[in-house]
């Protein structure tokens with residue numbers, strides 16, 4: 001296929017994207033839409049024909065007392081137009097919103113089922129922009145589809161009316177319309193490129209905004225940081241402005257060119273058509289009026305192109321994100337079909353487990369493994385190690401959050417596969433060092449109020465928080481208190497294995513002691529298994545096993561402890 005054909009295909013594909021997205025979850029009743037569009041366009045063209053006819057024969061109509069008959073016909077035509085147009089618009093809005101509802105949930109589901117590594121690669125901002133702004137852009141274009149469709153139908157019927165009166169006038173009009181259309185097509189590529197650039201700039205803007213909002217305190221404290229951040233934001237904003245202005249300028253010149261072609265077409269009716277063919281004055285008046293009547297629909301079509309193009313671009317971005325997320329599609333099917341939770345296990349074994357992080361070009365890739373490791377039910381394991389030694393990566397490998405690139409996980413001797421992975425993950429509950437505290441206790445049902453109250457009191461949070469209708473009454477608390485609530489959520493989940501990533505780091509000494517000396521033993525007594533990443537050497541003696549991570553390699557640290565040397 002030639003480059004030019006490829007290019008034409010890309011443009012066509014980008015226009016079809018919206019239709020594909022909309023028709024994916026719902027049946028688009030093409031015939032109903034086409035029929036309603038035709039009736040509405042025809043009724044609109046009939047208004048023109050009636051006016052022309054009455055104006056031409058006004059004296060005869062008055063003499064024969066037919067004015068009321070024409071008035072009734074005129075009113076009927078307008079009523080038909082109004083009703084069909086209203087039906088078309090409400091149907092289109094309903095259809096597009098229904099399609100977006102489906103897409104929104106589908107994308108949410110894709111994100112939910114995607115792997116952590118894929119999510120880290122795509123980035124939060126892109127997902128956020130696509131799920132909010134891009135879907136909204138498509139939604140806003142709903143009425144436009146109808147207006148453009150109906151305008152095309154009106155242009156068609158009016159052209160037929162012109163062709164009926166003068167074929168030459170029709171040909172002149174068709175040539176000028178096609179000329180205007182091809183000018184727009186020539187610029188489609190440039191417009192598309194600029195729109196993609198503004199999408200990327202807007203993603204960056206969201207990233208800077210998150211930096212400002214998430215790091216508000218740090219920004220407030222440092223003027224140079226705030227200045228730099230503002231400078232970068234202004235740069236990205238200027239880039240977005242440039243690509244948006246370029247796009248708008250292209251659209252504006254398209255619009256002006258279309259108006260000029262339109263005026264040229266109307267002028268051609270009086271200057272060129274009479275030269276090319278023998279037409280009577282009344283025909284010239286009719287075709288000129290008809291071509292003037294086209295200004296409305298042609299303006300709607302040309303004016304609607306920017307919104308339609310933006311919606312098509314948004315559709316492309318939705319599809320692109322979906323494709324990135326759906327590289328995991330097969331796994332989604334597996335996870336959907338096998339989400340049964342596992343209630344217990346005897347032994348988890350990692351054999352030759354290996355994971356290498358993605359690396360930026362020219363940078364050294366961090367590797368964890370190969371690791372051989374055994375986790376026995378009901379034991380408390382501590383893991384220590386320096387910053388960046390690979391502890392978190394190892395935990396993600398162990399919990400199935402990172403897919404092993406080599407080696408295997410054996411659950412009670414059975415090797416994990418994609419079908420058993422989700423069940424395996426459900427063995428774990430965790431408070432990560434970058435934990436998120438959910439205000440609503442998603443997925444935690446059937447817990448007795450007495451048990452909740454007892455744990456709240458045990459965690460010394462009963463005077464601050466209560467749980468009402470499955471939600472914490474407040475999460476506006478200190479960071480140590482928020483961590484206690486995250487701990488409470490995991491306790492209420494009651495999963496076989498507990499992961500704590502430096503949980504006690506921001507607790508006061510008294511509660512830190514309570515965590516190691518009471519919480520962990522209580523979990524152990526309940527039959528739970530605990531893995532804690534910790535640097536609290538005072539409590540190392542409480543662990544059944546103590547491992548140390550060094551440069552991505554896991555070693556047994558029990559010998560070091562027994563020799564009285566802490567890590």
Ligand SMILES: Nc1ncnc2c1ncn2[C@@H]1O[C@H](COP(=O)(O)OP(=O)(O)OP(=O)(O)O)[C@@H](O)[C@H]1O
Nearest residue numbers: 120357358366385386387388389390391392393394
């Ligand atoms: N998302 C990521 N993408 C690429 N590389 C990463 C990513 N996360 C971590 N790494 C690399 O893996 C190394 C180990 O990170 P990891 O978070 O596992 O260490 P850690 O022992 O938990 O550190 P800390 O005690 O500081 O939390 C890091 O030095 C970094 O180079």
